[in-house]
Amino acid sequence: MTRIPYVRPEDMTERARELTLERGNLNLYRVLANAEKVFTGWMLAGRDALTSPTLPRRLRELVVLRTGYLMDSPYELGQHYDIAPTAGVTVDEIEAIASDDGWRTSTFDDVELAVLQLTTELVTTRGVAQSVFAAVHGALGTEATVEVLMIISRYAGLALMLNALEVDLDETARLPNLRAD
Known part of the structure; x- marks a missing residue:
């Protein structure tokens, strides 16, 4: 409650x-x-x-899911478990993102992997290695890179609020039944 x-x-x-x-x-x-x-x-x-049309919807969902997982936010994961497939993210990809290292061995392309690495580093260490930042910036350009950072920031902050407020999952939200690795 x-x-x-x-x-x-x-x-x-x-x-x-x-x-x-x-x-x-x-x-x-x-x-x-x-x-x-x-x-x-x-x-x-x-x-x-x-x-925003600057950042592809699929990439945005990958960032949201990874941030939700890393921030331990069942609400975000539950909501976006159903939203992500509408952006072309498969259930297997969701499961990979919602794991410690499964995303590294999944079928994500180089840009997606770079963005997932940036998200992981930023959320877990509060910083990003220059090589990771350069890979994302080189692939996406300045505006989309800043949008990625804004999405991470928004959903990390949102997870903190959801966790502090103990917001109940909506009936429409489903938590993924993640396979044990």
């Missing part, structure tokens, strides 16, 4: 209600709506980050 009550859509401002309902009226949004003064801006920034 969440530590802070969920805000009912009818108790939100009109704009907050529109944004919440647009994104599925998820527990995440209903608990964060308690921060009324920053909620709308946070939602709009999230929409922009998730719909």
Whole structure:
């Protein structure tokens, strides 16, 4: 049970209600709506980050899943387990990402591997080796590299909030049944 009550859509401002309902009226949004003064801006920034044409959708989902796994966020993994296949991520790839080293031996291409390495290093060490950064930057360019960093930052921060608030999984979310290695 969440530590802070969920805000009912009818108790939100009109704009907050529109944004919440647009994104599925998820527990995440209903608990964060308690921060009324920053909620709308946070939602709009999230929409922009998730719909930008600069970063391929598949790559964005790989980053979200890897960050969710590394941040020990069952909510993020549960939500994106169903979203990722719509971006071309297979169940086997999800399982590889949601493991310590399985992603290294999976069928990801060189750019995806570089982005997964950057995500792993940044989340686990709070820094990135120059060679890893150069590989991502060389493959994606400046704007997409910064977007990758923004996605990592957004979902790492989100995981911290979800974990602190103990937000309940929505009925639509499924946690992956990951195989034991």
